[in-house]
Amino acid sequence: MLLGIFTDIHANRQAFAACLEAARLRGVERMICLGDLVGYGADPEWTVETVMNLVERGAIVVRGNHDNAVGVLSENMNTEAQAAIEWTRGRLSAVQRRFLTELPMTLAEDDRLYVHSEASSPPRWRYVRSASDAARSMIATSAQVTFCGHIHQPMLYSMSVTAKMTSFVPVSNVPVQLLRGRQWLAVVGSVGQPRDGDPAACFVTFDTDTREITYCRAPYDVEAAAQRIRDNGLPLWLAERLSVGR
Amino acid sequence: MVKSIVAPGAEIDGFTVGECVHQGGMATLWSVTHPDIAVPLLMKIPRVSEGEDPAAIVSFEMEQMILPRLSGPHVPACFGTGDFARQAYVVIERIPGETLYRRISELPLAYEEARGLVGKIALALADLHRQNVIHHDIKPSSIMFRERGEAVLIDYGLSHHNQLPDLLQEEFRLPYGTAPYMAPERLLGVRDDPRSDLFSLGVLLYFFTTGVRPFGETETLRGMKRRLWRDPHPPRRLRADYPPWLQEVVLRCLEIDPVWRYPTASQLAFDLGNPDQVKLTGRAERLKRDPLSTVWRRRFNRELTLPRAKADMAAQLASSPIVAVALDTVEGSDELNAALRVTAARILATLPSARLACINVLKLGRITIDRTLDEQGQNKHIDRMVALRHWATPLKLDENRLTVHVLEAIDPASAILEFADVNRVDHIIIGARTSSMLRSLLGSVSSKVASEAPCTVTVVRPQRLAALAGEDTSDADSQSSVFPSF
Numbered sequence: 229m230l231l232g233i234f235t236d237i238h239a240n241r242q243a244f245a246a247c248l249e250a251a252r253l254r255g256v257e258r259m260i261c262l263g264d265l266v267g268y269g270a271d272p273e274w275t276v277e278t279v280m281n282l283v284e285r286g287a288i289v290v291r292g293n294h295d296n297a298v299g300v301l302s303e304n305m306n307t308e309a310q311a312a313i314e315w316t317r318g319r320l321s322a323v324q325r326r327f328l329t330e331l332p333m334t335l336a337e338d339d340r341l342y343v344h345s346e347a348s349s350p351p352r353w354r355y356v357r358s359a360s361d362a363a364r365s366m367i368a369t370s371a372q373v374t375f376c377g378h379i380h381q382p383m384l385y386s387m388s389v390t391a392k393m394t395s396f397v398p399v400s401n402v403p404v405q406l407l408r409g410r411q412w413l414a415v416v417g418s419v420g421q422p423r424d425g426d427p428a429a430c431f432v433t434f435d436t437d438t439r440e441i442t443y444c445r446a447p448y449d450v451e452a453a454a455q456r457i458r459d460n461g462l463p464l465w466l467a468e469r470l471s472v473g474r
Numbered sequence: 475m476v477k478s479i480v481a482p483g484a485e486i487d488g489f490t491v492g493e494c495v496h497q498g499g500m501a502t503l504w505s506v507t508h509p510d511i512a513v514p515l516l517m518k519i520p521r522v523s524e525g526e527d528p529a530a531i532v533s534f535e536m537e538q539m540i541l542p543r544l545s546g547p548h549v550p551a552c553f554g555t556g557d558f559a560r561q562a563y564v565v566i567e568r569i570p571g572e573t574l575y576r577r578i579s580e581l582p583l584a585y586e587e588a589r590g591l592v593g594k595i596a597l598a599l600a601d602l603h604r605q606n607v608i609h610h611d612i613k614p615s616s617i618m619f620r621e622r623g624e625a626v627l628i629d630y631g632l633s634h635h636n637q638l639p640d641l642l643q644e645e646f647r648l649p650y651g652t653a654p655y656m657a658p659e660r661l662l663g664v665r666d667d668p669r670s671d672l673f674s675l676g677v678l679l680y681f682f683t684t685g686v687r688p689f690g691e692t693e694t695l696r697g698m699k700r701r702l703w704r705d706p707h708p709p710r711r712l713r714a715d716y717p718p719w720l721q722e723v724v725l726r727c728l729e730i731d732p733v734w735r736y737p738t739a740s741q742l743a744f745d746l747g748n749p750d751q752v753k754l755t756g757r758a759e760r761l762k763r764d765p766l767s768t769v770w771r772r773r774f775n776r777e778l779t780l781p782r783a784k785a786d787m788a789a790q791l792a793s794s795p796i797v798a799v800a801l802d803t804v805e806g807s808d809e810l811n812a813a814l815r816v817t818a819a820r821i822l823a824t825l826p827s828a829r830l831a832c833i834n835v836l837k838l839g840r841i842t843i844d845r846t847l848d849e850q851g852q853n854k855h856i857d858r859m860v861a862l863r864h865w866a867t868p869l870k871l872d873e874n875r876l877t878v879h880v881l882e883a884i885d886p887a888s889a890i891l892e893f894a895d896v897n898r899v900d901h902i903i904i905g906a907r908t909s910s911m912l913r914s915l916l917g918s919v920s921s922k923v924a925s926e927a928p929c930t931v932t933v934v935r936p937q938r939l940a941a942l943a944g945e946d947t948s949d950a951d952s953q954s955s956v957f958p959s960f
C-alpha cells in the first residue's frame with residue numbers, strides 16, 4: 229500500500245491542496261498526518277475540516293505542538309507563533325478545537341511509528357537536529373521506521389545493528405529502500421512552511437510492500453498564501469518567509 | 475540474524491541454487507537458475523554469522539541498494555534482492571570469463587594494449603559516474619570484459635551513490651578499501667568525489683605499463699598516508715621508452731589534489747582514445763619525483779590536505795563536458811564559421827573545465843580512390859588540421875582544452891555521429907547548410923546529426939537579413955532565420 233505522509237501543514241490551504249493533488253496523481257491510498265495542522269497560516273478552518281474529512285475515510289493523525297497550543301494557554305512559543313495561535317483559536321469551532329487537542333501523541337502501525345517531534349519524549353517537543361538526536365529517538369522505540377516532522381527540514385537517518393549512524397539529505401523524487409537490517413528515522417519536510425530553502429511544499433510517500441520512501445515537492449501559489457496571511461493581519465514575517473522557504 | 479538457508483538444490487524466491495562457485499572474505503557466490511531468466515546467474519550471499527567482519531553486512535547493504543538501480547553494459551544486470559529478514563542475497567548476471575587480475579603475471583603489458591584496456595575501463599567509469607555512483611574499489615579484480623569488449627565493473631560493496639544514504643559514512647574508523655589503489659583524499663574521509671576513481675585507475679595504468687605499483691603494497695595507515703604528500707616515481711624513470719603522452723596521462727590521474735586530475739572519466743577516455751592529441755606538459759618528460767621542498771610543503775601545509783566541502787557530483791560532471799564543433803573549413807562560408815565560433819564561445823564561457831573538439835570531415839568519393847595529397851601535392855589532412863586550429867584561435871582556449879580531428883568518410887553525418895558516440899561527446903555544435911540547392915541534392919548533414927545524435931545538438935545558422943518585399947520565400951527554412959538549440 230502506498231502511504232502519503234504530511235506534516236506541519238500550518239493552515240496553508242494552497243500548499244496542502246497542492247500536496248493532496250500531487251499525492252492523488254502518485255496513487256497514494258492512505259493519508260497519514262504528523263501534526264501541526266494549524267498555526268502561522270491563514271486558513272485553519274478549511275485545513276482542520278479537510279483533515280477531519282480525511283480521517284473519516286481512514287486517514288490517521290497525531291498531535292503537534294501548535295495543535296496542542298490551541299487548547300493549552302501556557303505553551304512555550306515565540307511571539308509570532310503565539311500571535312498566530314491566539315488568532316487561530318478564535319477562528320476554530322469548539323468541535324475543531326476538541327479534535328485538535330484530543331489527537332494522540334503517537335501512533336504505531338506494523339513496524340512503523342508516527343510522531344510529531346521524536347520518540348524519546350514526545351510531550352517535550354524536542355527537535356531532531358543531528359544524528360545523535362536521531363539516535364536518541366530510535367533507541368526509544370522498537371519500531372523499525374519512525375516518521376516525524378516538527379523541524380521543517382527533510383532528513384533521513386539510519387542506525388545499524390552496531391549503532392552506527394548515517395544521516396542523509398534526501399533527493400526529491402529518488403526512492404530510497406528502507407532496508408530491514410537497520411532502523412530508520414524519516415524526518416518529513418513541512419507542507420505549509422518549508423525551511424530548507426525550497427519554497428515548494430514537501431511530503432513523502434512510503435510503499436509498504438517495496439519499503440521505498442520518496443520525498444516529494446509540490447510547487448504551489450505561494451503569493452496567494454502570503455496574501456491571505458497579510459489580509460488577516462497576521463505577523464508579516466510569516467508571509468515573507470514562505471517565498472524564500474526559510 | 476537468520477542462519478543461511480543456501481545449499482545446492484534450495485529454492486529462494488523462485489531461484490534454484492546450484493553449486494558454490496566462489497568463497498570470498500565478505501561473501502559466497504552460487505550459480506542459480508530461474509525459469510523466466512535465460513542468462514546465467516550468480517547469487518551473492520553475505521557472510522553474516524558470528525565472528526565475521528561486520529563490514530560484510532554494510533557492504534552487502536550498499537550493493538543491495540545500488541545494484542538494482544544500475545543499468546547498461548558496464549555493470550552486471552541485477553535480477554533480484556532479498557533482505558536479512560529471511561535470506562540476504564542479490565542475484566546478478568554471471569559475466570563469463572575472468573577478472574583483469576588474471577593478467578597480473580603478464581605485466582608489464584605493451585603500451586598499446588594497456589591503452590586499449592584502460593580506455594575501456596574509463597568509458598565504463600564515465601557511464602557509472604553518470605548514474606551517480608562512485609565505485610571506490612577500482613582494481614584488477616573488480617574489472618571484467620564482455621565478449622563484445624566493453625569493460626564491466628563488479629563489486630559495489632564500497633561504493634557511494636550520490637542520491638542515496640551512504641551507509642559506510644561512519645561505519646569504519648579507518649578508510650576501507652584496497653590500499654595500493656586508494657586515492658589520497660579517501661584517507662581523509664572524502665567519499666563523494668568521482669575523481670577518486672580516476673586516481674585508482676591511474677594506479678592500475680601505472681602498474682600495468684611498468685609492472686610496479688606506484689605506491690607499493692603497504693597496508694598500514696601510516697604507509698598509505700605518504701601518498702598525501704609523496705608523488706610516485708615517473709614511469710619514464712622505470713622504462714626509458716615510456717611514451718611521453720602516456721606519462722602525461724598517468725601522472726595527471728595520480729595528482730594528489732583531485733582538482734589537478736582529469737575532471738571526468740570521459741575526458742580521460744578521450745585522451746586515451748586520441749593519444750596524438752594529448753597536450754604534453756611538464757609531467758610528460760619528468761624523470762624525477764617532486765623535490766623535497768615541495769613534498770615538505772605539502773606535508774606540513776595542512777590546508778592543502780583538508781577535505782573539501784561536499785561536491786555536487788552531477789554539477790561537476792555537467793560542468794566538464796566534451797563539446798564537439800563540426801566545421802566545414804573548405805566550403806563553409808566565413809559567415810557561418812564565425813557564427814559557429816560565437817555559439818561555441820557562448821557555451822564554453824560558463825564551463826571552465828569543458829573541452830572543445832573541432833572536427834572536420836574529409837569526404838571520400840564513393841568510387842574514386844582518394845589520395846591524401848591534393849593536385850598541388852599538399853597533404854589535405856594537415857591542411858585541414860591547421861585550418862581548424864586557425865578557426866579556434868580567437869577562442870583563446872588553453873591548449874589542453876582544445877583538440878582537432880580530421881575524419882575521413884563517405885558520409886559526413888555518420889562520421890560525426892560515430893565520433894560523438896566513441897568519444898562520449900556531450901554536445902555537438904554544427905552549422906546548417908545554407909544553400910538550399912545543395913541541401914536538396916545531398917541531404918542535410920545537420921538534420922541527420924540532430925535527429926540521431928546520442929547527445930544535445932545545437933544547429934547554428936547566421937542571422938539572415940530581412941527579405942526584400944516580393945523576394946521569393948518559398949524555401950520553408952527562410953521562415954525562421956535562427957534555429958534554436960535542441
